[in-house]
Amino acid sequence: MKIYASVALASALFLTACAGSSQTGSQTTATASVHNYQCESGATIAATYPTSNTATVEYQGNSYDMDIAVSASGARYVGDKLEWWTKGSGAGSEGLLLQHMADGTSGDTIESCTKH
Structure with a gap:
């Protein structure tokens, strides 16, 4: 049971990190010289x-x-x-x-x- 909980926790952290990185990418703007x-x-x-x-x-x-x-x-x-x-x-x-x-x-x- 501990293995399933660890896998579930790791999956949740991975999905959270992916969601966070896509938000950061959408907020990036180019700087015009x-x-x-x-x-x-x-x-x-x-x-x-x-x-x-x-x-x-x-x-x-x-x-x-x-x-x-x-x-x-x-x-x-x-x-x-x-x-x-x-x-x-x-x-x-x-x-x-x-x-x-x-x-x-x-x-x-x-x-x-x-x-x-």
């Missing part, structure tokens, strides 16, 4: 990419959440009537902040920036 850009106007833009399909752009004290959009080249994100379009990677890569028009096209350039 900050990409800093210096703009020709003197302003700065800090962009993070929480997922492969989203960007958060910090500009003039405001935060804009954007979703990936179709682009001919580079990476383009759209949200809050703005577009964030980057080309290249690493220091010296380009970033443009543009108005996003209701018809889905790019509007006027707000900022032209370089990653540092």
